[in-house]
Amino acid sequence: MKIEYYKHNLGNEEINECVKVLNSLFLTTGSTVDEFEKSLASYLNTPYAVGLTSCTAALHLALIAAGVGPGDEVITTPMSFVATTNSILMAGGTPVFVDVEKDTGNIDVDLIEAAITDKTKAILPVHLYGQMVDMKKLLTISAKHNIPVIEDAAHALEAMRDGIKPGQKSFGSCFSFYATKSITSGEGGAFTTTSEEAAKLVTKLRSHGITSELAQRVRTGLKTYDVDVLGWKYNMDNIQAALLIPQVGKKTESQLARREEIAQKYRIEFSQAGIEMPREYENSKHGRHIFPIWVDSAKRDKILDYINNQGVGAVINYPSIHLFTFYKNTYGFTEGMFPNCEEIANREISIPLYSKLADEEVEYVIKTVIEAVRA
Incomplete structure (x- = not known):
């Protein structure tokens, strides 16, 4: 698929x-x-x-x-x-x-x-x-x-x-x-x-x-x-x-509702599989633009390759800005200055989250991600 x-x-x-x-x-x-x-x-x-x-x-x-x-x-x-x-x-x-x-x-x-x-x-x-x-x-x-x-x-x-x-x-x-x-x-x-x-x-x-x-x-x-x-x-x-x-308007909200449904399915299945995700705030409506998972940084690239090789589009959002060559050279930023940011940047993988995803596609994404993390 x-x-x-x-x-x-x-x-x-x-x-x-x-x-x-x-x-x-x-x-x-x-x-x-x-x-x-x-x-x-x-x-x-x-x-x-x-x-x-x-x-x-x-x-x-x-x-x-x-x-x-x-x-x-x-x-x-x-x-x-x-x-x-x-x-x-x-x-x-x-x-x-x-x-x-x-x-x-x-x-x-x-x-x-x-x-x-x-x-x-x-x-x-x-x-x-x-x-x-x-x-x-x-x-x-x-x-x-x-x-x-x-x-x-x-x-x-x-x-x-x-x-x-x-x-x-x-x-x-x-x-x-x-x-x-x-x-x-x-x-x-x-x-x-x-x-x-x-x-x-x-x-x-x-x-x-x-x-x-x-x-x-x-x-x-x-x-x-x-x-x-x-x-x-x-x-x-x-x-x-x-x-x-x-x-803008009703269509925005209806498509968000579908993304929210998919995100909740992800969160339930990945939590049961022991996969870490960002904490979500109370009293908050999530825009559901990106669905990130956080994995072992030493295995992140292999996990990403596995997911992509199984036909599921996945990317990294985002590298640490302060460690880009331009910003290091211009402002003297170095590794370790913003440890929480750097840890997330080294662990993050973004997986598909959009309203056109069919239920069987969602199930396949879940299956593939769990297999990748456990491999």
Whole structure:
């Protein structure tokens, strides 16, 4: 049996919406992007959403909007995809890592306050695998030190913890619509916020810093535009937005329900087999983006090879960012600096978790993983 690591959920509804745009005048940023932004903001119960080309773009612009620049420090986690940390450098800042919780992989909020200096300009947590960090505790630290929190919610569109969704209480939240995400446009991202000022600035920054995008000028009759801030080319187009609109809302939740069903099946079977998995928080709704297992680091690569050789797609999420060659050479990071992160990075394997998985495929994944660990 061949089981891919991931399959998207794009179908006729998304294709038809895309065809409408292709048959229209505006392919770039226009009313379809506006519609998507409204639907995403509504789903997340936040007043503002800005469509962008990637979560990396969202992180970059959010950091700039929060005032991060050369000489500023941003506290974050070494356990994430490298884009999280790269975005800090793109904004001119310096990453300051703190270690993660040993039993979840999420940034250890209890370590953050000790890492704050007079150079700290922002805190950038990652809601790893789909579980939100303790935002209540983190927001208390944020308020005490007057430091904005920017959430990397690339894994956590559907998540909630203690009644808080991503972006509802922080400076803003950043989302990914990459090919393997629960809703996708192939590439894409968004920034959500409760701040009108931040939303307006990010909207300007996504299009070179111009004061009015083309669709706005056509709609309002403006003849020209000004550029009053340095911007980038990060604007979501109508084609991407058309693919995303049908996926937001009821479809998002129905597909999450299927992933939750699969995840619970995994957790029961793997627990009985003695396979370790991250602890899951109480009072929390899991986004179920990634399903990780943690195995003996000395055997991890052999276990991964066995799973893949049996036709099951499995990958590693994630290597430790601080041990990448660039970050070691640039900042002098060495092994042992963030032991919990490093242990997880050396033990983790991600297995298939998507709503198109059939029951017999789920059973085969379970059988294969247990065989691999016991081999």
